[in-house]
Amino acid sequence: KKLMQSVTVLNLIREEFGDTIFENGVLIREKLSEIVFNDSNSLAKLNSIVHPAVKQHFKQWVLEHQDEPFIVYESAILFESGSYKECDFIVNVIAPLEIRIKRVIERDKTTREKVLERIKNQWNDEEKSSKSDFIIENTNMEGLKLGIVKILNFLRIKQTNS
Numbered sequence: 505k506k507l508m509q510s511v512t513v514l515n516l517i518r519e520e521f522g523d524t525i526f527e528n529g530v531l532i533r534e535k536l537s538e539i540v541f542n543d544s545n546s547l548a549k550l551n552s553i554v555h556p557a558v559k560q561h562f563k564q565w566v567l568e569h570q571d572e573p574f575i576v577y578e579s580a581i582l583f584e585s586g587s588y589k590e591c592d593f594i595v596n597v598i599a600p601l602e603i604r605i606k607r608v609i610e611r612d613k614t615t616r617e618k619v620l621e622r623i624k625n626q627w628n629d630e631e632k633s634s635k636s637d638f639i640i641e642n643t644n645m646e647g648l649k650l651g652i653v654k655i656l657n658f659l660r661i662k663q664t665n666s
Contacts, residue, residue, distance in 0.1 A: 595655060
């Protein structure tokens with residue numbers, strides 16, 4: 505979200521999508537979402553603006569944190585953007601469709617229809633899982649924590665043996 509406040513990114517979005525998605529200089533994400541999640545060409549245009557900026561921002565962040573034992577890159581569209589190709593290991597966190605829909609509706613104060621529009625632009629769980637090294641099912645906090653601990657233990661062992 506911080507990147508979406510970048511003046512450069514905002515200016516490029518304004519050039520592409522116009523002033524109607526801004527109020528008092530602030531990007532109204534809901535208005536932009538209504539455009540891009542209903543039109544694959546618009547989504548591709550937005551991605552061509554945002555993805556390079558995200559990639560550059562992350563490269564800079566990695567340089568600033570290169571001495572850390574692990575660097576985690578979280579992305580809702582890791583596969584769709586092609587960023588998965590740059591990862592050493594991929595963790596796919598999945599949940600049943602109805603749980604995902606409910607969570608997004610609550611988080612974004614949106615409608616089921618709008619959530620489904622977003623989901624149809626994403627890879628399905630099977631596609632993502634086939635390219636993932638680890639899969640965690642996010643249906644309850646205990647299972648989520650256990651999955652994370654297993655992955656951290658694996659990474660620590662891998663790091664020690666390197």
